[in-house]
Amino acid sequence: MLEAGKGEYANHGRQQLPETSQAELTLPRVLSVLSSTLEKLVARNEKLVDGLNQQLSCGSVRLGKSLNAFHGVRAPSISIPKYLERIYKYTNCSPSCFIVGYVYIDRLIHRHPDSLVISLNVHRLLVTSVMIASKMLDDVHYNNAFYARVGGVSNAELNRLELELLFLLDFGVVVSSRVFESYCLHLEKQMLSNGAGLKIERALVSTTVDDDNETDISVENNQSSSPPQIVD
Amino acid sequence: MAVAAPGQLNVNESPSWGSRSVDCFEKLEQIGEGTYGQVYMAREIRTGEIVALKKIRMDNEREGFPITAIREIKILKKLHHDNVIKLKEIVTSPGPEKDEQGRPDGNKYKGGIYMVFEYMDHDLTGLADRPGMRFTIPQIKCYMRQLLTGLHYCHINQVLHRDIKGSNLLIDNEGNLKLADFGLARSFSNDHNANLTNRVITLWYRPPELLLGTTKYGPAVDMWSVGCIFAELLHGKPIFPGKDEPEQLNKIFELCGAPDEVNWPGVSKIPWYNQFKPTRPMKRRLREVFRHFDRHALELLEKMLTLDPAQRITAKDALDAEYFWTDPLPCDPKSLPKYESSHEFQTKKKRQQQRQHEENAKRQKMQHPQQHGRLPPIQQSGQPHGQMRPGPNQPIQPPVGAGPSHHYGKPRGPSGGPGRYPPGGNPGGGYNHPNRGGQGGGGGYGSGPYPPQGRGAPYGSNGMPGAGPRGGGGGGYGVGAPNYGQGGPYGGSAAGRGSNMMGGNRNQQYGWQQ
Numbered sequence: 001m002l003e004a005g006k007g008e009y010a011n012h013g014r015q016q017l018p019e020t021s022q023a024e025l026t027l028p029r030v031l032s033v034l035s036s037t038l039e040k041l042v043a044r045n046e047k048l049v050d051g052l053n054q055q056l057s058c059g060s061v062r063l064g065k066s067l068n069a070f071h072g073v074r075a076p077s078i079s080i081p082k083y084l085e086r087i088y089k090y091t092n093c094s095p096s097c098f099i100v101g102y103v104y105i106d107r108l109i110h111r112h113p114d115s116l117v118i119s120l121n122v123h124r125l126l127v128t129s130v131m132i133a134s135k136m137l138d139d140v141h142y143n144n145a146f147y148a149r150v151g152g153v154s155n156a157e158l159n160r161l162e163l164e165l166l167f168l169l170d171f172g173v174v175v176s177s178r179v180f181e182s183y184c185l186h187l188e189k190q191m192l193s194n195g196a197g198l199k200i201e202r203a204l205v206s207t208t209v210d211d212d213n214e215t216d217i218s219v220e221n222n223q224s225s226s227p228p229q230i231v232d
Numbered sequence: 233m234a235v236a237a238p239g240q241l242n243v244n245e246s247p248s249w250g251s252r253s254v255d256c257f258e259k260l261e262q263i264g265e266g267t268y269g270q271v272y273m274a275r276e277i278r279t280g281e282i283v284a285l286k287k288i289r290m291d292n293e294r295e296g297f298p299i300t301a302i303r304e305i306k307i308l309k310k311l312h313h314d315n316v317i318k319l320k321e322i323v324t325s326p327g328p329e330k331d332e333q334g335r336p337d338g339n340k341y342k343g344g345i346y347m348v349f350e351y352m353d354h355d356l357t358g359l360a361d362r363p364g365m366r367f368t369i370p371q372i373k374c375y376m377r378q379l380l381t382g383l384h385y386c387h388i389n390q391v392l393h394r395d396i397k398g399s400n401l402l403i404d405n406e407g408n409l410k411l412a413d414f415g416l417a418r419s420f421s422n423d424h425n426a427n428l429t430n431r432v433i434t435l436w437y438r439p440p441e442l443l444l445g446t447t448k449y450g451p452a453v454d455m456w457s458v459g460c461i462f463a464e465l466l467h468g469k470p471i472f473p474g475k476d477e478p479e480q481l482n483k484i485f486e487l488c489g490a491p492d493e494v495n496w497p498g499v500s501k502i503p504w505y506n507q508f509k510p511t512r513p514m515k516r517r518l519r520e521v522f523r524h525f526d527r528h529a530l531e532l533l534e535k536m537l538t539l540d541p542a543q544r545i546t547a548k549d550a551l552d553a554e555y556f557w558t559d560p561l562p563c564d565p566k567s568l569p570k571y572e573s574s575h576e577f578q579t580k581k582k583r584q585q586q587r588q589h590e591e592n593a594k595r596q597k598m599q600h601p602q603q604h605g606r607l608p609p610i611q612q613s614g615q616p617h618g619q620m621r622p623g624p625n626q627p628i629q630p631p632v633g634a635g636p637s638h639h640y641g642k643p644r645g646p647s648g649g650p651g652r653y654p655p656g657g658n659p660g661g662g663y664n665h666p667n668r669g670g671q672g673g674g675g676g677y678g679s680g681p682y683p684p685q686g687r688g689a690p691y692g693s694n695g696m697p698g699a700g701p702r703g704g705g706g707g708g709y710g711v712g713a714p715n716y717g718q719g720g721p722y723g724g725s726a727a728g729r730g731s732n733m734m735g736g737n738r739n740q741q742y743g744w745q746q
Contacts, residue, residue: 013732130303135299135302136306139427141293143296144293144294144295145293145295156293159290159293159297162297163345166302167249167322167722170249171249171306172303172309174306174309174310175301
């Protein structure tokens with residue numbers, strides 16, 4: 001579910017994680033929405049890179065270097081949905097962290113438009129941004145060492161990535177409730193346009209998602225995945 | 233200095249933070265040190281501007297970038313006010329290691345990360361502790377008003393400072409006072425429904441509601457600390473120098489009376505009230521003990537040191553208090569004496585000697601812990617103070633070749649055993665340094681700010697994910713049984729807090745008890 005408490009989403013109670021057996025049933029919907037949004041983004045960016053490579057025919061395209069630290073040698077075999085699910089299950093961070101983590105990634109893309117989120121870097125970006133979000137939001141959270149084990153990277157690497165991300169964001173880690181809400185709305189629209197037919201149970205605002213306008217922010221045509229430019 | 237509107241962000245400030253190296257600065261002198269790391273006075277090579285560099289300690293690998301640092305940075309980015317320290321930039325120092333290609337780039341943060349602050353010459357504690365230093369009443373009013381103005385600005389911007397104390401109040405030679413060290417600060421919402429940690433604020437300045445274990449609190453916690461500082465300025469020494477939490481509470485009760493449902497509705501619902509409530513009746517003696525204070529000062533102090541946080545005066549109302557609007561009026565900061573020139577730097581050798589000298593002086597002080605260097609203010613109203621020192625009307629001693637009076641995190645005051653602040657209150661290793669002073673006092677730019685954090689899952693048991701991998705993990709992602717930190721502060725602390733808490737200190741001599 002995309003929860004956006006009006007005021008303090010940060011303290012918006014942690015999702016009660018039930019017994020393991022039931023965890024599958026109660027995964028917050030934000031995970032699947034976020035997964036599909038990111039999968040689309042990655043697919044589109046990869047196509048873009050391939051296209052450029054063919055055009056140039058002289059090897060790899062020179063993209064921005066901002067995200068270099070997040071690049072793996074090859075793409076991890078775990079899918080984005082599974083990876084997010086894994087982070088959620090083990091760290092028990094609040095669902096809001098995924099929204100805020102997504103905000104960070106989006107800010108990153110806007111700050112460094114020449115950098116693309118692709119399969120080589122999306123996992124590291126995710127674990128790092130969700131971890132920072134959890135540090136910011138959750139009074140109770142796991143340390144970097146734990147996140148590193150969950151995320152499949154070394155402690156040292158994750159620390160480096162954390163700093164990298166903080167500096168790339170220029171320490172712009174504050175997400176106001178207003179911005180938080182707008183991202184929730186955006187993701188909800190994504191969900192509808194996916195045709196998944198999922199209605200989100202909305203704990204937050206009274207406004208309903210406007211079905212007619214669901215396509216006004218189209219991931220397909222944008223360089224970045226994102227909705228509103230953040231002005232904080 | 234321009235004052236930005238509340239909430240305004242300096243997003244367009246250049247250069248981008250972290251883009252520059254610490255090599256852009258020439259370190260001149262260390263002005264703070266301890267187990268936590270270092271603060272340097274430094275000069276920006278290009279402009280010649282003097283700044284303070286605070287190194288962020290990052291040696292706890294498991295924790296990564298300290299959350300206190302993230303919080304401090306994000307809060308200081310938000311706050312722009314003449315009475316709040318300005319964070320100018322963040323710089324990095326390249327580490328010695330190189331990446332695979334031999335470029336130092338890959339490890340650009342290995343060497344260290346520094347926060348660059350505007351340079352301030354003194355902190356309030358250091359200034360007050362100078363030999364012969366005696367504040368005038370207009371000077372105290374001037375500092376107090378600036379302190380309240382800065383704090384009011386924080387509070388309307390939904391920021392709790394949570395570590396107001398003399399060594400976190402920096403003063404420059406223009407007489408400006410600025411709040412510093414936001415490492416414990418956090419944003420709050422007005423509904424007071426959030427659960428916040430009560431392990432904040434240096435013990436001597438910690439309000440009764442936190443000592444009694446409340447987790448729902450607001451700006452009033454800072455106002456208690458302000459009251460303690462106010463009384464300290466007037467009195468000449470700290471008023472509640474407790475060794476541990478029980479003694480701290482007892483000292484408070486001795487002066488302010490014991491809390492009950494009459495003077496503090498709801499107090500009996502606060503978690504540790506029943507363990508801590510005094511066994512004998514205790515009357516409020518504040519007016520009696522401080523009867524020599526100026527009438528308006530006493531009136532304001534009464535309102536600040538009010539047990540019930542709901543009735544405690546706010547920063548805004550305090551600024552409207554008669555005290556600030558009656559003679560002698562607060563002076564203009566610029567009219568305050570300059571205690572040393574900020575622009576003339578002594579040679580390195582001289583500094584060395586001076587530091588040596590200061591070291592010796594401090595060492596001496598430690599050998600005579602009972603002596604307080606602090607003097608009560610000069611009363612300009614005519615009648616002498618009479619209480620502590622002869623000749624209270626003597627003028628301010630001109631500073632004699634003393635350097636900036638920073639408190640280098642050395643113990644001050646009753647330094648018999650531990651550092652300035654007792655080490656209590658952080659059992660179980662859960663929270664981030666609630667009593668940062670355990671390592672020694674302040675030091676202006678926030679000296680104890682980034683100690684190793686022992687933060688597992690602070691509350692211990694609740695909601696831990698089961699150990700061991702649970703499906704899902706593709707190749708290379710297996711997590712064995714994760715060893716998360718166990719044992720939160722509450723687990724460990726409850727025990728041992730019980731029975732003897734009131735013991736041991738009843739016959740303690742307090743400075744103000746004659």
